[in-house]
């Protein structure tokens with residue numbers, strides 16, 4: 606979008622005179638192009654992923670609100686790629702055929718964006734990738750490619766921070782065997798997923814940097830999935846029994862799976878053996894678990910902010926309007942919404958923020 610504006614400005618410079626031109630071209634505000642409709646094709650990697658489906662719900666709600674504000678009709682065509690990059694590539698063809706103004710793609714395979722990029726560029730349909738961060742070189746391949754998400758490093762660090770703060774207050778309660786070391790198990794998202802790799806690493810570095818010793822009993826991939834995580838947790842419990850002091854899950858759904866396994870084994874939060882369980886996302890069900898004391902805390906992955914950022918960005922690209930100030934377009938390509946720690950202490954405030 607910026608490129609287009611720059612081109613218009615320099616062509617006009619030849620005829621209009623520099624002073625007049627600079628005044629006009631410096632302005633980033635004001636409508637640039639009258640549009641009556643905004644058609645967005647959205648493809649998600651898996652419609653049953655709790656966090657991603659929350660993004661889609663927020664998008665739908667925000668689109669309704671914005672139709673009135675912007676005085677246009679907004680169509681969202683939401684497709685499920687069902688875990689297949691080939692299906693998603695075909696969905697991109699469908700969006701182009703159906704004259705979508707822009708596509709929002711939650712890549713199935715974050716390392717395999719090239720087909721979508723090529724199709725998009727060939728038909729001049731801009732793409733906002735979201736949630737599953739593609740490699741930078743792919744995003745650089747065309748100036749009409751964007752990414753909306755968050756900084757995974759920050760979420761792992763915050764998850765670690767929740768544990769550290771709790772250790773400061775209640776270390777002897779968490780360190781059940783009294784050996785001065787935190788025995789933990791880790792439930793990881795998908796192999797090769799940026800959020801998964803970065804969160805697993807940054808949570809541990811935060812805890813150890815802050816002076817606590819840890820011992821990994823085991824880690825397993827559970828693909829962001831509650832049932833898979835419950836199974837893995839059951840196996841951890843069979844192997845390590847009450848040695849597990851901390852469960853670190855890369856997202857809330859897997860933390861909830863661990864809680865399901867603990868509950869199925871007859872444990873309750875009142876039992877000494879109930880470990881500290883930590884998630885990431887702040888989904889509705891995740892927040893409920895914090896409220897019930899089953900999860901010590903989670904990290905809000907701002908689905909609502911990301912959905913709003915995506916719609917605002919889509920509108921600004923298609924209408925050539927500027928983005929509202931609350932959304933910063935980093936390097937002309939990225940919107941990264943900040944994470945936020947959630948514990949019982951600020952739960953009410955977070956729930957309010959999500960409702961508004």
Ligand code: GAL
Nearest residue numbers: 654656657737800829856886
């Ligand atoms: C993560 C989120 C997970 C899962 C994953 C899918 O950001 O924390 O719950 O939705 O994205 O890509």
